[in-house]
Amino acid sequence: MLSRAAVLHRRFATAVRFHAQGVPTEVLKVEDIGLLPKSLGQHEVALKFLAAPVNPADLSMVTGGYGIKAALPAIGGNEGVARVTAVGPAVTSVKVGDRVIPAVAGFGTWRTEAVAKEAEVLAVSDKIPVEYAATLAVNPCTAYRLLADFAKLSKGDVIIQNGANSAVGQAVIQLAALRGIQTINVIREDQHYGETVEHLKGLGATIVIADHYLGSADFKRLIADLPAPKAAFNCVGGQNGLEITKVLARGGVSVTYGGMAREPVMTSTTALVFNDISLRGFWMTEWAKHAPVEERKAMLSELAELMAQGKLRSWVETHPFSDFDAALEKVVNRSTKRKVVLLME
Amino acid sequence: MLSRAAVLHRRFATAVRFHAQGVPTEVLKVEDIGLLPKSLGQHEVALKFLAAPVNPADLSMVTGGYGIKAALPAIGGNEGVARVTAVGPAVTSVKVGDRVIPAVAGFGTWRTEAVAKEAEVLAVSDKIPVEYAATLAVNPCTAYRLLADFAKLSKGDVIIQNGANSAVGQAVIQLAALRGIQTINVIREDQHYGETVEHLKGLGATIVIADHYLGSADFKRLIADLPAPKAAFNCVGGQNGLEITKVLARGGVSVTYGGMAREPVMTSTTALVFNDISLRGFWMTEWAKHAPVEERKAMLSELAELMAQGKLRSWVETHPFSDFDAALEKVVNRSTKRKVVLLME
Numbered sequence: 257m258l259s260r261a262a263v264l265h266r267r268f269a270t271a272v273r274f275h276a277q278g279v280p281t282e283v284l285k286v287e288d289i290g291l292l293p294k295s296l297g298q299h300e301v302a303l304k305f306l307a308a309p310v311n312p313a314d315l316s317m318v319t320g321g322y323g324i325k326a327a328l329p330a331i332g333g334n335e336g337v338a339r340v341t342a343v344g345p346a347v348t349s350v351k352v353g354d355r356v357i358p359a360v361a362g363f364g365t366w367r368t369e370a371v372a373k374e375a376e377v378l379a380v381s382d383k384i385p386v387e388y389a390a391t392l393a394v395n396p397c398t399a400y401r402l403l404a405d406f407a408k409l410s411k412g413d414v415i416i417q418n419g420a421n422s423a424v425g426q427a428v429i430q431l432a433a434l435r436g437i438q439t440i441n442v443i444r445e446d447q448h449y450g451e452t453v454e455h456l457k458g459l460g461a462t463i464v465i466a467d468h469y470l471g472s473a474d475f476k477r478l479i480a481d482l483p484a485p486k487a488a489f490n491c492v493g494g495q496n497g498l499e500i501t502k503v504l505a506r507g508g509v510s511v512t513y514g515g516m517a518r519e520p521v522m523t524s525t526t527a528l529v530f531n532d533i534s535l536r537g538f539w540m541t542e543w544a545k546h547a548p549v550e551e552r553k554a555m556l557s558e559l560a561e562l563m564a565q566g567k568l569r570s571w572v573e574t575h576p577f578s579d580f581d582a583a584l585e586k587v588v589n590r591s592t593k594r595k596v597v598l599l600m601e
Numbered sequence: 602m603l604s605r606a607a608v609l610h611r612r613f614a615t616a617v618r619f620h621a622q623g624v625p626t627e628v629l630k631v632e633d634i635g636l637l638p639k640s641l642g643q644h645e646v647a648l649k650f651l652a653a654p655v656n657p658a659d660l661s662m663v664t665g666g667y668g669i670k671a672a673l674p675a676i677g678g679n680e681g682v683a684r685v686t687a688v689g690p691a692v693t694s695v696k697v698g699d700r701v702i703p704a705v706a707g708f709g710t711w712r713t714e715a716v717a718k719e720a721e722v723l724a725v726s727d728k729i730p731v732e733y734a735a736t737l738a739v740n741p742c743t744a745y746r747l748l749a750d751f752a753k754l755s756k757g758d759v760i761i762q763n764g765a766n767s768a769v770g771q772a773v774i775q776l777a778a779l780r781g782i783q784t785i786n787v788i789r790e791d792q793h794y795g796e797t798v799e800h801l802k803g804l805g806a807t808i809v810i811a812d813h814y815l816g817s818a819d820f821k822r823l824i825a826d827l828p829a830p831k832a833a834f835n836c837v838g839g840q841n842g843l844e845i846t847k848v849l850a851r852g853g854v855s856v857t858y859g860g861m862a863r864e865p866v867m868t869s870t871t872a873l874v875f876n877d878i879s880l881r882g883f884w885m886t887e888w889a890k891h892a893p894v895e896e897r898k899a900m901l902s903e904l905a906e907l908m909a910q911g912k913l914r915s916w917v918e919t920h921p922f923s924d925f926d927a928a929l930e931k932v933v934n935r936s937t938k939r940k941v942v943l944l945m946e
Binding site: 323514515526527532534536542 | 667668838843857858859860865866867868869870871872873874875876877878879880881882883884887
């Protein structure tokens with residue numbers, strides 16, 4: 257016997273899938289994935305997706321360069337937010353009407369509907385815009401962990417980061433500023449440089465600097481009045497990542513969470529041997545696999561609350577799900593600095 | 602009133618000094634450094650040097666590229682062994698006739714005689730050859746700490762190291778073999794390649810491989826039967842150091858203790874982010890500054906005992922102190938793979 261709630265309106269679902277790994281613009285196809293099942297299992301939930309971002313990491317998974325390989329054919333997208341439309345008889349952690357986000361990587365969020373196990377989703381605040389909820393689980397959480405897990409950072413301390421206008425970088429700036437931690441932010445100098453500097457300063461950045469100044473006398477003068485950074489956050493690599501490790505305080509740590517330059521991560525023998533720095537890596541997916549669910553929920557609540565209060569903002573642009581190809585092009589061509597989020601309704 | 606033991610025979614002392622930082626063959630001069638003082642202070646000891654090595658790190662200190670800057674004019678040499686010829690009235694930790702090694706960096710060991718504070722020397726076994734005693738404090742101790750402090754290594758575990766025929770590398774091979782730890786040893790392929798391979802295998806090396814094989818399919822096949830290495834020891838840097846981090850086990854650590862290639866230390870974003878490896882540095886001088894003296898003494902005793910038993914051998918060649926220039930040339934030109942040790946008597 258199934259409860260009423262578990263009897264689904266049978267609907268067609270649409271998804272963006274790939275049947276082989278390859279160039280995203282070639283292998284990703286908007287497809288009808290068929291009818292949802294007629295009823296839910298004991299611990300299943302039915303979901304109607306509201307929003308999902310197109311992240312660079314999602315595209316790495318499509319090309320095959322990511323730490324997770326998808327079973328093919330696969331639905332793209334790892335992040336998103338959905339509304340619970342029905343629950344199986346034994347479901348206790350969420351109820352119909354709740355907003356949820358995937359608790360696991362590789363969910364396949366570029367779709368209109370889904371049926372999932374209760375354990376595969378986490379309830380999330382409905383006090384924040386859907387495009388914020390859809391992008392809460394990876395980037396703001398990565399920023400949170402970077403600031404929490406690698407160095408003991410207190411009011412007045414300094415961190416340095418490259419790719420500072422990335423979604424993680426912007427969250428780092430805001431979360432650091434809320435705690436009185438000063439940030440040295442390295443970005444590329446492009447045609448939007450002035451605008452980006454203003455934006456990051458508006459978020460609370462202490463110093464914003466173009467990457468070609470790294471290692472220069474000007475750079476040394478600019479940071480001379482600040483304590484040496486206790487931590488560096490690197491999502492670029494190559495020469496840029498090397499330079500930010502050279503200004504670390506004795507015993508400082510450089511944490512890599514991305515590799516936009518597609519070059520090796522570098523540091524100097526001198527920094528490692530004589531200045532006792534260390535290099536670490538961070539991957540939110542791996543953290544989430546091992547962290548107690550209560551710790552993760554508490555972090556998500558804290559971040560959502562900051563968003564609801566306007567203290568943690570994201571630079572987002574939204575596209576209707578029906579315009580998937582246009583949204584994808586913007587991410588592939590890096591023609592926007594904003595996070596690209598698909599809206600499903 | 603001075604005790605009899607504290608009244609010195611007044612002797613001339615000879616030393617190799619530099620009055621300015623620069624090219625070692627140009628700035629290092631054998632000089633008469635004058636008469637020793639007529640008597641010893643309460644906590645002073647008089648030393649007659651027996652042997653001292655010429656290490657690459659000593660030369661870095663002469664050129665100015667080392668983590669310690671010498672006060673000029675400075676006597677070269679950080680390591681060595683001396684005999685205590687007289688002690689001040691309050692000295693308790695060593696007695697006349699004892700062999701001692703410097704307890705501190707920057708001692709200036711390229712000399713025939715010295716007066717030092719009791720706390721600046723450590724007694725050392727007289728059961729081992731002087732050329733072993735003179736080279737005990739840095740390289741074998743570095744190998745000891747590399748194996749002890751960075752990864753939990755048990756019987757059957759594997760480490761990988763480059764510069765494996767360095768003095769540290771050879772000590773790592775022997776100490777690892779004594780504990781049942783397997784070693785993958787990367788060396789350069791030069792005209793002495795065959796001889797070096799045989800030598801390292803004779804010390805207990807599991808696998809010895811030329812560096813140009815790193816990253817190749819052959820290399821992967823060669824190490825396929827071993828567990829993935831839990832630790833990498835890097836004294837080279839550049840591409841070589843990058844490749845050895847790529848084969849580390851999940852959560853493995855790469856420890857840099859030298860930079861012979863004079864290139865940045867590199868790893869990959871993938872290894873850091875998806876394989877959770879870390880990069881650390883090790884500097885014996887810094888360790889010695891912070892370690893309890895009893896821990897250091899215990900390590901020195903253990904290593905000297907292994908040497909006395911023939912279980913820890915060094916590849917050493919000796920030169921009379923009067924031939925300093927010839928000895929220096931051999932180190933500068935890297936025309937020997939052996940550790941170059943000066944004999945003062």
